[in-house]
Amino acid sequence: MTLVHRVLLALALLVPAALPVHAEAPARGQAGATAHPPGAAIASAHPAATEAGFEVLAKGGNAFDAAVAVSAALSVVEPISSGLGGGGFFLLHDAASGRDVFVDARETAPAAVTSERYRGADGKLDSDRAQNGPWAAAIPGLPAALVHVAERYGRLPLSESLAPAIRLARDGFPVYGRLERGYAARREVMERYPGTRQAFLIDGKPMREGQILRQPDLARTLEAIAERGFDGFYRGPVAKKLVAGVRAAGGQWTAEDLAAYRVKEREPLRFRYRDWEIVTAPPPSSGGVALAQMLNILSAWDLRGLDPAARAHLTIEAMRRAYRDRTFYLGDPDFVHVPVDVLTSPYYAAGLRATIHPEKATPSDALSGLPTPLEDEETTHFSIIDAEGNRAAVTQTVNLLFGSGLVPPGTGVLLNNEMDDFALLPGQPNAFGVMGYEANAPQPGKRPLSSMTPTFMLSPDRIAVLGTPGGSRIITMVLLGVLGYDDGLGAQEVAALPRFHHQWWPDVVLAERGAFDAATAQRLRAMGHTLDLPEDNVSGRASSHVWGNLQTVMWDLRSGTLQAGGDPRYRESSAQVRQMEAAAAP
Template identity: 30%
Template sequence: MRNFEKPTRSTAVSAKAMAATSHPYATLTALKILQAGGNAMDAAIAACAVQCVVEPGSTGIGGDCFVLYAPKGGDKVLAYNGSGRTPKALTLEWFEERGLSEVPRQSPASVTIPGAIDAWTRLHTDHGRLPFAEVLAPAIAYAEEGYAITPRVHRDWLREEKLLSADKDAANIFLPKGRAPRIGEMHRQPLLAATLRLIANEGRDGFYKGRVAADMVEYLRSLGGLHTLEDFASAQGEYVTPVTTDFRGYTVHECPPNGQGIIALLILNILSHFDSKYEATSPDRLHIEIEATRLAYAARDAWIADPSKAEVPVDELLSTEFAAKLASMIDLNRALTELPDFEMPLHKDTVYISVVDDERNAVSFINSIFDCFGTGLVAPQCGVVLHNRGQSFSLKRGHPNVIAPSKRPLHTIIPGMVTRNGQTEMSFGVMGGYYQAMGHAHLISKVVDYGMDMQEAIDLPRLIPVGGKAPRVEAEHTVPAETVAELTRRGFEIVPAEDPIGGAQVIRIDRENGTLSGASESRKDGMALGY
């Protein structure tokens, strides 16, 4: 039960349908689509399209997308991998010849072929109900007529002024007065509106062929990129089989590699070796969660890659023996100092959307351009912000995730779904780059092990291990000083987080009462609402 004297928000509750997003415009759009006769898939795509306009630092149509879908609220969960591949001409040798040890951010080399629009159009064709033009209409209207800047959007935008100013076309669109728009100011994106209208009328061909594709390819090649029209025309995502684990009687579903969803399951498997005798936010419990994450992330960075290009040991990663071995390494007296070599990516930007409709179709939907404003490069005629997902590749020869032609990188964005007794229990997701796998496990554990309501679990102070071999941990300022002191005594190096850590949305189906409850990230601008 919520403590109503604390400055937070109540869990949203409704009877018919619900949407939870990180932006008010997106949540409102999803509800309007549902009330107009659309289903959960229509609403999720419409909400995401709106966020591609009104939250441009976090997501865009020039990014990637992953989705989990539970039709009619059952336990047969479908997964779609909408992540893009590298250009066919891009090789490791290209980087070696230039003396590069990592993929540069504001460079065409970091731009994989965007997979989001392919995912939207395929999922809408297979599972949507309303005409696609009607689904994209709200986003087109916001882009054309304008939208008001919200506080978290402004904060993130402001921090990327230098990046945006380095690209003429990005600056023209996103720094209209030579600076980031301020809270309450209106902003428009007419070029993006025209592109969205073309996609609404022509479907995926409106993005991957014709003038939009030509604009992106011409621009990338002018900067030294190796992208071709054929790379765009042949881009295609795929339905994949979810990976799952059992956690205290709940089945947790994730998209398989090349995403890191399997690592969320590994963390849960490690946590299953520890009971809830420790208070939820005690140093002991946080110690366990930090170490479980460090160990699981070491495994991730060693093995997760595009399974069509590298061998990924899925069965071994999900085995009870592997989780037991890692759990046995955790010592509550001191932080681990010996871990496998791994490289952790930095904080990234993403939007996550959860929608459940009146038929209990549940959609867990995530869309990303990786860093805030991606590469900071914008195609000049179509207004598409190009993501920098290629930075997730390794440039180490022999590494499973080494960059190669037509290859998908390790992906941080992961939607989640929980089923129990043959029915959907929760549609959930966590934003925040590499935090997402930890965030999934943290959220599910707090709800299942400690009986917290979803909003309470989301609002808890957060920590993230960031130190590679070293036990270095970023902590939000809300982590109590005495907890920081105790973790420090055990050998962790606790440093203040520069930004709020992650974000989450979740909707839970109450079968007994026939209602829905939802929670939305208080660190963002959005909300969960239903009717």
């Protein structure tokens, strides 16, 4: 950390604590707080998951029942991205009470974890152990979240909300191209483990597009959760198989690790940007804090009035500063002090803004290393608004493609590799090229820092729900989505926005094809930015691929209409609006 950075933080700490940081919710426009949407909208990464949500709504469920159904269905049809062996964040809004809640189902480190277990003979991070197999896997949180959300906020029993996912796992679904490609990329790791081969090979061979993938063990695990709730996964026969499978592969999970898992309800992070109230993810997500920092920095400029190069330059510089603070300060708030009020303060943002030159890039602290790798298909997000105005923004993940690659035999549960999201060795980058220090060091029961950023946006005229996968790029994609809605774009236009990213280290701007026109790219380079663009066809880095899979829904209070936007980068994206009656609460 530079001297300038320390001084800025010290100045920020002098801000009187009594000064408000968060604002109250804005008025809901002429529609009023009691108005209901004309139907329901769901945007997810797969049509079978979207259909599962509408099926549950048609049975009298609310947005929270639908969130359980969509989440579980994605766990079946998108094992490349998420599943029962992973975790996630559920940002929920209850229309009747006006309450927002953040359900933290992030995975936790098992009791046997120490940093030394991930150090290779050369003293460096053993990436294979951190990313593959039993030591890569943290204790899953998603099954506990499904139970928690259904029991506390839903109307239907788990047997109803999990029925579509059970059916999909038992009867199967057609393999799509993205799933086939993902398996091919991870085949060497996946086929190390007998349970994984049993779960994903079809007639003894790698899956191919158009084949039907059936997962009977996963169906039985889902049935156990539907019948026994928390104990159906974290205690009893399924738990015994999970522990046995991890230990047989060389890991050290225990029955106590599983039985001790609990979701955490946290207060969402709130702040204002222009006419919007933003409700988003608090730590252990880094997303909400970074989003607040970036938008607070940018709030002083009329971005809509700037030319493309100037707008991109200021946005990149805001990204650079937020990701720098992410490296040093963010972690699990149950284990470390996270200075959220300082980092999200407009006064702190003013100090950071003062260091931005309007015509020159600020060099990041020079650190050598690898480029940010490709990550678009790992992690998934869905957004829901129901006919009563309840909302759900849910991002869930197993981390990298197919997580750790390990399925404990007899469970059908593909385990995550979230241990790589810890700062396993201080100052050494993980699979996404981001680093961390003591705040994100692993400890038993601790939750690794995440970039998942499920978000609500509220103005007098519109209410939007959005989020995306994308590893360390999640936060900047949500930032660009927020700016798109502020520009007046619709849901589908926001989902289609071109994307660019800077994460402080390495000091390079990555972008999708077409994110910058030639004149804008030339001017950014003249300002001192290092651009890695697919148009250059030089490095072959991750920037040669599309990013993320943003899913968003929006309620226009002025017209009384709903919109749903699915990311056009993937043909499986499914964004739908349907007319539905608002069911009376029991």
